[in-house]
Amino acid sequence: MDTTVSGVGVEAVEYVQESGTVRTQFDQEKTPASVAVIATLADAMDTGPVELDPLYSTLDPDELDALVRVRNGANGDSHVAFTHEGHAITVHSYGVISISPEHELTAEKNERGTGR
Template identity: 80%
Template sequence: MDTKVSGVGVEAIEYSQESGTVRTQFDQEKILASMAVVATLADVMDTDPVELDPLHSTVDPDALDALVRAHDGTNGDSHISITHEGRAITVHSYGVITITPEHELAAEKYERGAGR
């Protein structure tokens, strides 16, 4: 683990100033996806993880953890996208979390024609 976000060790974290996107890589064999999501989101929002709305109010943390643990590298990527705390969050089964401000996700959908 090279760095920590809100006390949770992750392999890498990248910030994009232009889009406000944060991308975290974590070892899904050592860290539960739900913990990595909460830690990354708390870091993005510059707050203590206990100050966030509980993740279970948006998604079942056990199901999220199972999705990531189920990945064996041969089935391609499984991912889940949710909105929590005003942020669009995508968790990939290969251990990557992307967090984007919700308005960025809405603009992206509109540009692809989904919002028309």
């Protein structure tokens, strides 16, 4: 592990300042996706993980872990997208989490003409 976010070891962290997006890559063999999501979200929100609403208030953490469990390359990527704490979150089966403030995604859709 190269770095930590909110006390959880991750392989890489990327911050996109213009959009407020945070991307992390984590080792799925060592860290469940649900733990990595909360750690990354806490880091993005500059707060502690225990200060966030529990992930289970949005979705079942065990189901998230099962859906994005390590895949071999033959099956391609599966991912789960949801919102939690005002952020759009996408978790990919290849161990990448992308978190953006929800208002940024709404603004993008409006600029492209796909939203209201």
